Amino acid sequence: MERKENFIRLRQFIKFFVFMAAILFVMTGAKTNVNAAGVSISSPKADSEHEAGKKITVKVEGSSLFSFGNFYYRVTRINPDNTSESILYDKKELSWGEASFVFTPDKVGYYKIEVQASDENNLEDLNPDDTKTIIVWKDISGAEVSGLTDKVYNGQEQTQNVTVTLGEKTLKSDTDYEVSYSDNVNAGTATVTISGKSPFYKGSTNKTFSITGKPIPESAVSSLPDASFTNKQIKPEPEVIDNGITLEKGTDYELSYGQNTNVGTPGTVTIKGIGNYSGEVTKTFNILPVSIRKAFIAAISDRNYTGVEIKPNPSLKYNGFGISQETDYSLTYSDNINPGTATVVFTGIGNFKDSVTRTFTILEPVTSGSGRSVILSPEDNTEYPVGTEITVNAQATVFLSDYYAGSPINMNFIYIKVIRNSEQIHYERTSIRSMSDVVTLKFTADVAGEYLIQTEWDNFHYEVEGTSIHYIPIASEDFSPDNSITVYVGTPAPQGAVRDISNATITGVSDKTYTGNAITQNLTVKDGDKTLTYGTDYYLTYLNNYDVGPAAVQVHGKGNYTGTSEYITFQITKCPLTADMIFLSSDSFTYNGNVQKPNVTVKQGDYILDKDIEYTIENDGGTVPGNYQVTITAKDDSKFTGTVSKAYEIKGISIAGAVVKAEPSSYIYDGTEKKPAVTVTLNGEALPEDSYTVSYKNNINAGTAEAVVTAKAGSIYADSSSGAFTIGACSITSENISVDDIPDVTYNRAAQTPAPTVTFGDKALLAGTDYILTYSSNTNVGTAEVTITGKGNFKDSITKSFAINKKDISDSSVTVEDIPKQLYVEGTPSRPAVTVKDGNDILTEEEYAVEYSNNTAPGKATITISGKGNYTGSRGVTFDILERTEYAEHTLEEKVKELEDEDTTQYLPEDSEELKKAIEEAKKILDDDKSDAEALEKAKEKIEEAKKKAEEKLNSLPTPEAVEKIIMKDKKDNDPKGSDFARLQLRSTNQGKNSISLQWTNISSASKYVVYGGICGKKIKKLDTVTTNKYTCKGLKKGKYYKFIVVAVINTSAGEKAASTSKMIHVVTKGGKNGNDKSVTVKVKSGKKKKAATNITIKKGKKLTLYASTKPVSKKLKVKKHVAIRFESTDTKTATVSKKGVIKAKAKGTCYIYVYAQNGVYKKIKVTVK
CATH class of the missing domain: 2.60.40 (Immunoglobulin-like)
Incomplete structure (x- = not known):
């Protein structure tokens, strides 16, 4: 504690000392100027790192606390590409030995900080006292990463071609950042990590992309072999190999199966890709039947003799599961009626094949009197409403020991009882009338409840006489029933009630033909009116249904049915x-x-x-x-x-290779069949003549004929062979051929081809078929020739001549064109040219001569035309000779009429207008005064000059193809050669984010307009051809500059011409930072001020400067200039205008100056030169 207090006291003393020394320093004027010792940078440290966008404070110190004065400082950024630019340059004052300045770097790079002490007002360059270089970096974690695409698994590491943008700068891979990946092999989500690279970028950012499973190709899955029926679902496992790699089940794919159980339906296995694989491939295989011999067949017990076929149906199992009759096997029986050994043949069907045989024993019959009654209807458990009349039908089967020993017969029931709710309400005893009678009892069920119906066969009270059985009455009502059913009136039958199948009606059993397989029946089983369903209500068993002989089928109840039917017999007949x-x-x-x-x-x-x-x-x-x-x-x-x-x-032995030789082997054509004799050899030996016949082919006309040898029926030979022989062409000069003389013909300016008549014997030959004709000297008057050259059946040639006579020039086919009226010239005979035609051909001077008469004075003159060369005879025509005024009037009227009938819209609009004006002036002269010959002549000359000028201008126009070639060739966005603004005034009328609308001035004679366009600075292309003066270009990118040119095309007699080509305009779409010009303002100086220019008057030889400016659509949007404001004069003979807007008056008159911006908006200025 004491040490701390001492340290504080010491620091306060030092501060006080420094402060007093400074006061003393100032008072005495002994401060130090920084120029003497310079300045240094104390902070930041050299090579220190700083994050872009954060302030950096630079501290500058003098050599001591008493340093004062000015210093300059400069901050220079050295970019990663080694280019540099000055960021900061300024002057500051150092006080008490220190100063500081602040700057905020916004870009990465090396920042060099330099300081120099100086009192100069403007120090152009530094000779720094101290320099420090620091590093400015950016965090890449906020960068935008684009270019990621999903990939498909291929077993290799998946990479991406990414673009990394930080702010507005696109970073460079391996220079500004590094790319690494994780989880980028297997299907799933892969990660790409963009890590900043020192020294200018730090941090990292992660992006993900999907690797989808590769679709399993069908060729990768092996084919499946056929499989035998197993009574279970068959599940084969195919091998899956993709590009040599065996795929793993459960990892790369999983299997699913179809039913794959029964024969006849192909089995299916579906391979579904999982993990690194996707898609599905389905393969099929055949399921083959298995031998019925492999099935387990239950033993067949002994059976009692019944007098009918006995058909046991033992159960069968295969592979632990039961198999079904009619579906999997059929039964055939033999020896199955009488006592002894019977046979059952089991034949595989459907899923089984082959056959197997089993036997059983039929025991001796019991012949003492016995029997059983059966109720035929109604069905057990039938439901009725109260009040229904119920009919009971019953029957019995009896075995007799004497007269009918061993044979079953049908007889009437003896007793029928009806018991309702435990109370007997009906009792019937019947008499037996015949063996086929059915006993019937009817009663009305008028009380709801359960009705029990019972029957009993009486085996004591009957006797047989002949074919009838007579009942012997006995007074007895009590009996033990051997058959009963229950019906329900006004109340439902209990659920699940079981009925006896033995009461059913069975039909459809028929004899069959032996097949070597088990024989089955397609029978119908009915319980009353209800048709039972096989497999649900019943199944079938067979006896002896394999071999030829008696067989039987038995119906067994199933489901809601129980019991069995009697065996129903049928025969298996021989095949x-x-x-x-x-x-x-x-x-x-x-x-x-x-x-x-x-x-x-x-x-x-x-x-x-x-x-x-x-x-x-x-x-x-x-x-x-x-x-x-x-x-x-x-x-x-x-x-x-x-x-x-x-x-x-x-x-027979084939003679197809026999050698057939014809004698003679050649003939000359004479129109008849040729049948030479033949010799036939086979393998060097001659065939007997009586072993074959001879026929002929192609044996009339010239060429190769055939003698065809065919083996005779009944001989030891077969087939045919042929030998060739030739028929040569007949000479056209033969004495058998005649050619008639050809009659003379008259000259007709065309080649004359009269056809000669050629006969061969009494047959006329055909030109083109039998001969061809060649003519010579057959056009002009004289002797012509025709050469007849044989063809087909004929050869060689012969020549005939014929005469061509002169044609009379007065013939109706010869015409003389009308001769126009002629101008009378005193002292000069009028000799107009004559045009003579023969049909559509104009005759030459060598074909006729002309002689004039009465052709020296006004009036009618005559021309005599005489034939020459190919023509003869003469004819006369007249023409008119007119005085000057009359002639001038006539020729002007003709010229006006000619041009009024002509379509002048083919010319350029201005030329068409000029021609129309000249015509109107001429018509005015013709209407007002026809006596002034000079005026009439000048009017005609003016019309002709206007037409000539229009035609020359039209012919000088380039073709649309030539203009397109010029447009396409340019790569620097230049205006096409020969283009102008004034005619089309191409401009943009509307812009969207993805579209630009154009409009231009319509040219009346234009048939169409071709629009060209493209991105500014890139190749231009043809966009469309339209017939109106509007076009909208769609599908564009927002905020992008586009260029356009329009070419007007007209139809002329010389084909299509490019009437006008617009200047190139530059337009930007909406959605970016740039905009378009809205309007153009044009001013001229008036004294010291400038005023708006609309109509300008200027003296010839003088100059005047136009000051033009544009106004953007929005102040917020910058108009990027592709071209400066442009100027154009409509008549450079009257006034010209320079690129800078300087007008120079050339000649008196009026013209217009167009001042237009790059997008086509313009100002039109009228200029009058005096």
Whole structure:
């Protein structure tokens, strides 16, 4: 504590001492000027680091506490790219040996701080006393990272091509920052880390992107082999290999299966990508039937004799699960009626194949009197409303020991009782009239409740006479029922009531044909009116349903049904043999002189019949070519029946390769068939002539003909062969050919081609088919020739001549064009040119001569035209000779009429207007005074000059293609050569964030306008072709400058021409920091002031300066200048204007000056030169 107090006292003493010394220093005037010892930077330290955007205080010290004076300081930033710029330069005063200044760096870099003591007012450069360099950095954690895209797993590290922006600066990878990744191999979310790189950037930022699973290609999954039925779902596991890498189940993919149980429906396995994989691939496989022999079959117990077929249906299991009749197997029975050993054949169907046989014993029958009654209707548990009349039908089966021993018969029931709610309300005894009667009892159920209906067969009170059974009455009402049902009146039957299937009606059982497999029935089971459902209400068992013979089917109750039906018998008949059961080792042989026949196999499905047991065969074969057959006949004791045959053949030896030689081997065409003799050799040996026939092909016309040799039926040969021979063309000069003389023709200015008549014998030949015609000297008057050259069946050539006579010039086809009226010139004969036409052809001077008469004075003159060369004869025409005034009037009227009928809109608008003006002036002269020949002539000359000027100007215009080439070639945003502003006045009328609307002045003669555009500074392109003077360019980027040019196109007689090309304008879309010009203001000096300029008058030879400025759409938006304000004169002969707006008056007259901004907004100034 004491030490601390002493330290405080010492510090206060030092301060006091310094303060007193300073007062003394000031009082004595002994202070030190900093220029003597200079200044130094005490803070910040050299190479210290500072964050951009935060203030930096620079402390400057003199050599002592008593240093006073001025010093300069400068701060220079050295950018990362080694460029530098001065940030701060100023002067400050040092007081009491110290001073400071503050600056805030906004960019990264090395900042060099320099100080120099100086009293100069403006020190241009520093010779620093001290320099410190510091480092300014930025935190990259707030940077914007763009360019991230999702990736698809490929087993490799996934990287990104990112763009990192901090503020408005795009940072450089590996210079300003480094990129690292995590979790960037497997599917999921990967992280990219952008870390600032020293010394200018610090911190880091993380971004994520997704790596999606790679779709499993179908080719990566192996095919699945066929599988046998297992009675369980089959689950094969395919191999999945992607680019040589075996994928793992549970990691890369998972499997799902279809039902994959039954034969007939292809099994499916779906491979679904997980983890690093995605998508699904489904593969299929076949499920094959398994042999029924592999199934477990329950033992069949002995059965009592019933007199009908007995058809037990034991249960079957495969692979621990039960299998079903009709679905998985069928049963066939044999020897299943009479006592002894019966057979059951189980044949696989559906999921099973093959067959297996089991036997059971039928015991001897009990023949003493016995029986049982059955209620046929109604059904057990039937519900009725109160008051319903119920009909009971019943029947009984009896076994008799004598007359009907061993045979079942139907007889009437003896007793029927109806008991309601435990009280007997009906009792019926009936008499038996025949073996087929059904006992019927009707009663009305007028009280609600449970009704029990009972029946009993009376086995003591009957006797048999013939085919009738007579009842012997007995007074007895008590009996023990052997069958009963319960119905419900006015009350529901209890749930789950079970009915006896033995009461059902079974139909649809029919005889079947042996197939080698188990035979089944498609029967119908009905309980009253209700059709029962197989598998739900019942199932079936069979006896002896495999082999030929009697078989039986039995219905077993299931679900809500119990009990079994009696066996229903049917026959399995023998299988008829058919041709498709016969298979031959070959159905064709070639003759070899020996007996030949095929080997024979007889099959039913996959079962091969035993020749020794089941059929006989007739197959003797043959030696000569012909058709033969194999005959199969089923043996009597086999399972088959009938006789069937199958054909085969023995073919003759093929002569397809035989050599056929025709004699003679050549002919000359004469229009008849040629049939030379032939010799035929096969393998060097001649074929007998009686073993073949000869026919001919192409054997009339010139060319190659064929002799075709075909083996005769019944010979030992087959097929055919051919040999060639030739038919040569006949010479056109042959004596058999005549050519008629060709009649003379008259000159017609075209090649004359009269057709000659050519005959061959009595047949006229056809030009183009039999010959071709070639003409020479066949146009002008004289002798012409035609050469007839053979073609097709003819050859060589012959020449014929014909005469071409002169044409009379007075012929109606020869015309003379009207001769225009001629101007009378005293002393000079009038000799107008004459145009003579033959059809559409103009005759030349070598074809006619002209002679004038009465052509020296005003009036009608005559021209005589005489034929020359190809023409003969003469004809006359007249024309008028007019005085000067009359001629001038006539020619002017003609000229006006000619141009009034002409479409002048093809010319440029200004030229079209000038021509129309000249025409109107001429018409005025014609209306006002026709006597002034000079005026009439001058009017005509003015019209002609205006038309000539318009045509020349039109022809001098470039084509749209030439202008487009100039526009496309420019790469510096220059105005196209030959462009102007005044005609089209192209301007932007509206701008959106993504669109710019343009408008220009319509040119009446323009057929269309071609619009060009693009981003300023980049390549321009053709945008569209429109027919109106408006266009909106869409799909643009906001805040971007675009350039546009419009070309007006007109249609002329010389094709399309570019009538006008606009200046290039520059327009920016909305949404950025830049805007467009709204208007243009133009002023001129008036004394010392400037005033608005609209109409300007200037003397010839004088100059006047226009002062132009633009006003932006918004003060908040800056207009980036692409081009300065431009000036343009509409008539440089009257006045010119320079790029700086200086008007120079050239000649008296009026013109306009357009002052326009870069986006096309303009001011129009009228200039009058006096």
